Amino acid sequence: MSDRWFAVARDEELPVGGARECVADGRIVAIFRTAEALYALDGICPHQGGPLGKGKLAGCIITCPWHGWQFDIATGQHQASKSIVHTRWLVKSEAGEIWVSPPDEAPA
Template sequence: MARWVSVARASDCPDGEGRELVADGQVIALFHVAGEFHALDGSCPHQAGSLGRGKLAGEVVTCPRHGLCVNVKTGDYEISTPAKQPRYAVKIEDDQVFVDLDSLA
């Protein structure tokens, strides 16, 4: 069952930016890219860097701790590995960004 939680106002998240959020104890990296919102597990798997505080260039965020690059739309790492950064389902309603905390995959 879905567990949708409001994490931000869409109007407070400019296109081309990311941010770190905490919802129900879970660290979330939220990104606004080309009019769409994407949410990832906010901790980089290498050294637990904050992806929400990383530099966003197009669809790719760079971990500020050591430079791992992650595609925010797909969760793909920009290195040769089948692993992906876990993602959350996102929806927008009445200027609120909601993340399904049970959808992490």
């Protein structure tokens, strides 16, 4: 598990039901807040590079604003194809800041 954490937003900048795009470790990350938890996915839609953090969040489903691809923010699962699972980041709130940690990288 990664031990690198990056502060990406203040808690008050991401309301319940909100989605936001940020940069951490040189990568675009989409962060989301539901009434239950914070979630983070790689911010680039795998379809054609759309900005997931600028999409519409309905419950736990984010819809890419470019072409409508949908992902479960808790699992990364694409809603139409079971073979597509988008990359999740670790996310936490601590001392009023939202922090993300990159996913583990596969060994070379």
